[in-house]
Amino acid sequence: MSITVSAFYKFVPITDCAALVDRLETGCRANGIKGTILVAPEGINGTISGPDDGMAAFLADLKTDPRFRDLVTKRSQTGEHPFGKLKVKIKPEIVTFGLPDADPSRAVGAYVKPADWNDLIRDTDVVVIDTRNSYEFSVGTFERAIDPGTRSFTEFPEFVRASLDPAKTPRVAMFCTGGIRCEKATCYMLSLGFREVYHLEGGILNYLETIPEEKSLWRGGCFVFDDRVAVGHGVGVIRHARCATCGQPIRTEDGPAETARTPRCPECRAAG
Numbered sequence: 182m183s184i185t186v187s188a189f190y191k192f193v194p195i196t197d198c199a200a201l202v203d204r205l206e207t208g209c210r211a212n213g214i215k216g217t218i219l220v221a222p223e224g225i226n227g228t229i230s231g232p233d234d235g236m237a238a239f240l241a242d243l244k245t246d247p248r249f250r251d252l253v254t255k256r257s258q259t260g261e262h263p264f265g266k267l268k269v270k271i272k273p274e275i276v277t278f279g280l281p282d283a284d285p286s287r288a289v290g291a292y293v294k295p296a297d298w299n300d301l302i303r304d305t306d307v308v309v310i311d312t313r314n315s316y317e318f319s320v321g322t323f324e325r326a327i328d329p330g331t332r333s334f335t336e337f338p339e340f341v342r343a344s345l346d347p348a349k350t351p352r353v354a355m356f357c358t359g360g361i362r363c364e365k366a367t368c369y370m371l372s373l374g375f376r377e378v379y380h381l382e383g384g385i386l387n388y389l390e391t392i393p394e395e396k397s398l399w400r401g402g403c404f405v406f407d408d409r410v411a412v413g414h415g416v417g418v419i420r421h422a423r424c425a426t427c428g429q430p431i432r433t434e435d436g437p438a439e440t441a442r443t444p445r446c447p448e449c450r451a452a453g
Contacts, residue, residue: 184262185236186216186407188386189254190226190275190361192285198222198271205243206269212239215264216407219272223284225249226275226361228407230262255359255386257416263407276361279335283369290355290367290378295391298381299398301354302326307379308350312337312357312366313404320411321401323356334362338369347374358403360384390416 195201198220205218209229214236216229231239236256243249293301302309302325311318311326318328329340345353353375355363363380370378381388385403392399394414402411402419413419 182260183233184230184259185233186228186230186257186259186263186409187236187240187254188228188256188359189252190224190359191249191252192224192275192364193248194286195220195222195224195248201225202269202271206267208239208242209267209269212236214239215262215267217264217268217270219270219275221272221275223286224275228359228405229267230259230264230407253383255383255390257386257390257412259409259418263405263409265408276365277333277335278337278362278365278369280338280365280369282372283365285364285368288368288371289364290353290371290380292382293354293379294382295388298354298356298388299392299396301379302398304352307352307354308345310353310355312355312362317358317404320404321399321413324398324400326356337362337366341370341373345370345375347376351375352377352379354379354381356381356385356388358384358405359386386412386416389414 202220205220209215209218209231212231212235214229214231216227218225218227218229229236240252240254244252301307302323309323309326311322311328312334314331314333315328318326322328329337331337331340353370355366355378357363360381360383363384367378367380385399388397389399389403389412397414399414402413404411409418411419
């Protein structure tokens, strides 16, 4: 069976969160879909998987809601479900940032299409920032990208305040997995007075799907929050697993072979 994996988000006011959750859960179960969908007053955010025809039917029904008529989805194919179950939840935010004033519906940075991204980040006057966490950065990132050293997205504002100065870094290019974190991060940076703030449209996943490997400035894999662990160019699965002890992503060929069910990172093996 061919399985479609779809990732999507949209910042749009939601006043009927509970009713929307019920509708989404009913539609997912009817179409054999697993994964996670978050609903909040600020919008919707999901990564789900299902049979090709079931996914098409679910998304078509979702887009009959005027709020989601123009919903953009990033899709890839795999041979089996990367999710074990379905979760549809109400949350305070669809991506936790902790600063209510960082409202993407009011202002965000300039979107840069994948075809134009290489030229932007090759410019040495541009500061390139990976808005993801350090364990994601360690799996793969763009050339010249700065690791913010964060363990969660809520730490990103402190990184900006401590490390960047609007007067000294007027041009900033940012990226994340699917684009959602950059919506809030660019909004926040604009509020601090950064004049030119750019972000990769559709995130890393869109870039890997769009740009041929021979022209790519991406190095390594892109961590994803499901059983695939990491994907590469063409959004195909690459050889990574999660450490059975600490949960960090690891290359499956790193270190001595252990059983496929209990891979362990070098640090955890050293600790015994």
